[in-house]
Amino acid sequence: MRKKAMLWLVCCMLIGAAILTGCSQKNENGQGEGGKVKLTAIITKHPLTKPLAEMEWLQAAEERAGVDIEWQEITADWGQKKGAMLASGDVPDLFVGPNVITDADIAQFQGLFQDLSELMEHAPNVQKMFEEKPLTKVIATQPDGKIYGLPKYQRFWPQSATRQYINHVWLDNLGLKMPTNWDELYEVLLAFKEKDANGNGDPNDEIPMDWPGGIGGYFNAAHLLGSMGITLSDASGSGYFAEDGQVKNFLIDERYRTMVAFLHKLYKAGLINTEVFTHDYTKYQAVARGEGDVAKVGFTWGWVASDRFGPQLASQYTSMSPLKVSADYTGPLSWSYDSYSLNYGVNHVVMSAKTKHKEAAMRFINELYDPVVGIQVLFGSIGPNIQDHGDGSYSVLPPQDSNMDPGTWKWTSSWADNGAFYISDTIKLELGSDMQEVLEQSEPLADVLNQVDLERDVFPSLIIKYTTADNNTLGLNNTNVMNLAETMFAKWVTEGGVEAEWDSYVAEMNKAGLMKNLEIMQEYFDAYLADQ
């Protein structure tokens, strides 16, 4: 009898042990220490960014949300990794990063991502952002009304990414006036070319005018189109812009022909860098930074002077207002309106539909969208990176490492622009020197940009969400269009011939799909305008 009992005891012990092992494993999976919910997440961060474990604000945010997140920090090849990960369905609870999961991904992997509108009650800060900045809700919402990814809003970025700079020291050296129209510009550049503008004794080492190459995009010569009233939208990389509710492409616009002819005139006169179409960005930047205190470039475009010309030469350059096409031009002037792409970003945080702790994950997201957390996501923790004045106002502190520029310091210290956050228009924050410089140098553009009709004259590519089919059509056509446009632009600028070849060019552009694209985009733009 006793022995039977012993046998049972042994059996029970074995079974018990098995169950205990099972339970303890389950526990490890489910709850972290202190009852915190364990979550997993992926962030695509800048290679400079320090490990997330060292970010004080993040630890505090996780603490407040009652979560313990295991971060996977990705700095490269996200595109490749993402494809395999989504296809396998083995995804983390959260994704963070700029457009970390695209609308195309969401369309392709139906059901893999969580509709966050269902969980909005757990995220009052996100609700507040949607109220205060309705555009954030617009760009977050899919055509079917669901919200899979939340946008960021970073408020402080200027309306345009591109500023126009001229070396005022050279102007002074040569006794020239600040040009106000293309003809004056031509004269000034010609003087830069022919005379020893930088005063180093070599009259031939000055490059009067330079841009990164090709047509379209930030810092591009296409910004001269503003001189004829074209408002570029997010720098109009493929030429598309809006004018009075009409979607247009400047690549087949007469004003573009005028500009190309002007550029050829400059090129022919040797006023444009001969490598403008063949140099890479590093060389473009390196050339502008000159040699020591000797500047090499007279007129160009860039983000901010200190970055474009280096700290040593930055002071020689002045930000200019848009030029008029001619002295007698009376039409409106414009510039590139980039505020959407600079201040907003879509799909900066996405949740997996498979996460077991959706409410906890949403609590954490809500923490990120607290404006006080938001400034820390962007610039770094209160303490080392931001000073809290205690009266509701804050200042971004200069880099602790004096050798580091403020931009790099920001990217090192926090998620920076890659993060998901909301910086409300009401929070009082004094920016760092780099941002102040950007805003300062944006002043000359302010008058022009403030006149822009943001509804009818800006094509809101960020807001408009195409169907996958339309997206594919647009992409394919644009490749054809741009191949032709780039080739012809380079040819016309260097060799001339725009006048003779224009009509056949326009016909070929339309054939390449430009007309079709304009039709599609007009449809969406009309719908957008109807909603306003």
Add this chain to the structure above:
Amino acid sequence: MKNTRVNLLSKFLISYLLVLFFPIVIFLGYYYSYSTKLVEEKEMDWNDHIIGQFMNSMDIFTSYVYDLPAELIANREIKLYMTDESDYQRIIVANEMRKYNATDAFIYNTMLYVKSVGYFFAKTGSVYHIEDFRKKGVGYVGYVYEDWPVEAMVAELNALTEPRVRPVEDVIVPGNNRLRMLTFALPLPLGGENSPGALLIMVEEQTIARLIRSVSEAYTGHFYIYDQNGQLLFASEHEAYRAPTLSSQAAQRHLANDSHGSKIVETDGERMILSQIVSDKNGWRYVSVIPLEDTLHDIRTLQRNTLLLLISVLIIELVIIYISIRNNVHPIKRLVQNALDVFDINKPDKMNEIETIRYALDHLSAANSTLDERVKRSMPVVRDNLLYQMVSGHYADWKLFTQEAAAYGIQFTYPLASVAVIHCRTGDADLSSITEWLREQEHKLPRQMNGYFFKSVYLHELLFVCSHTDDVQPEMILRNIRSMLAEQLNVQSMIGIGSPQPAHAPEAYHHSYLQALRAAEHLRMHSEPGILKFDEMSATRMSSFSYNGDLLQSLELAILKSEAEAIRAIVKRILESMAGGGLAPHAVKAIYLNTIGVIIAGLQRFQSDDQNLLALATAAIDNRYSLEQMMTILEDSCNKLCELIQRTIPEVRAASAESIIAYIEEKGTNPDFSLQMIADHFGMTMSNFSYHFKKTFGQNFKEYVDKYRMQRAIQLLRTTDDPLETVARESGYTNTSSFIRTFKKMVGTTPGQFREANRGSD
């Protein structure tokens, strides 16, 4: 005992374990010895496959690389001779270069070097001037090889006539980043020394490493690429470029060896799988080196875990089996204990339970068979006994008898019952063989007869009992049997037959038996062999012998008086009457028995040797004797008695006063002490002793004895509190009231008063 149990337990355990263990050990033995080898072979095959795959991928890329110069020359848009003509021509070339991006995944950058203008047209669409490569510091714009100065590079590219490959090295790329690149320098296929330019193709080290991983995610070994001259182009571990590592040493050492495929090599005591393959496209040798330990780690862990698992399973099994066996052993133990209790096992070496039980079972069956034999042997005895009891008249109830008898196959179904006594003059041994023979004859009896032969309680005597019909004459059958006995066994026999009685009652058989007995007795007395029916001998029984009684009384008296002569005379007269004839045999026997009884009683008086006497008495009474023998016995014993009497008489006369007093003191308080007793003791008659006593002591024998007894009583009353009954018995009185009466007559008070008075005075 404990030892043997443990033996059995461990025996069970070992056998169970063997059943469990043996197949597993065989499997594991097979699995262990082959699994390692199998894994090694698998791994080698796998490595072969991986480097084969890798080589194929690399060949695809390198062949693209080698074909690229020809392709570029074939491109009509690229007019190298025009590049110094105009900026636009350069832009065209730059744009054309963009189109060679099919292998972007593999090639980091392709640069078309044009001698005449010193430009490098990159496939990114950018164009670098030779001067860009010269700039240092922040101004790094082009691609700068630290170990390949621009001058040397240009000189080499200008003079290039055949493809060259630079091993992986640090290159500073635009943006001031350092990358590790494998560089191909390829001449344009035209012009030889006067070729318009050359092609520079850069492949990132990372890309090659990734390529290996894309072939196999799980690949963990070291990978090397050597060119046809044995120069190390690529190594998966950075250290190998500078100084040979363990793995690269192994790879290096086997370079000379031209064989493809995998083998296991040993370097500094570490075993590694070395796989190599040589591309037939460019003669590059791809070598993979995997430390065997890494590979075998998994299988080793698996093997170890399996072993641990097996051991723990065995231990648990052991415990469970041990417990269950212990439970099962209990009944066996009890069985063994029983066996040990029943059979005293005194073998020298200890036995375990099984052996003990086997031993016990052997003994049991042996005992059983002996018992069986004994029962078989006792069957006829029981049967005989049953029949004898019946003829002796011990069964009052016929039904009871028939029931019991049926068990032995005895049945009496016919109306008449007859019994015969067969007397054979032979020894004991012969008698049993005769019995056997007779029993066989039972089956040959006629059908109208149930007859059974069996031994009587007397020596030499067999009985035959039967029931039969009127038609059958037992006499005829017995006569037949008698003659067969004489013929076949040479045995003479006398047969007395009782007269047939109506059957179905024990008395009938008893009656017939008594008759047969008398007939047989008659025959024996007269020592005449033959057959005698009781009916036929009735003529001989008529005279009586009333006179015998007187002779016996006289004999007794003579013995009592110890008169030897008288005894002899009387015995002689008895013998004469016995021999005289005219007496029935039973009468003769009765006389004999009475006489011998008296004589033996006499002998008893004079002889203390009881043992001899008993033997004599048994011999004299039990045996059946012929008349002559009886007479001899009587004569002999009579003479002996007379001798004894004559020997004892003088002792009697010597009865002195002292011996008489001593005898009285010894026996006087016995209740059965009497004059007779003491007279016998001294060999006198009572009257003689009484006379002798009065003459010696001057008083009556009875008075003397009473006085002696009273003294004893007084002493007891005084010294003990025993009740009067005890005192009376101790003093020799059986009757308490006669004691009180005698006490009062002699002492004057009752014993109670006497005890009161004496207690008062104390």
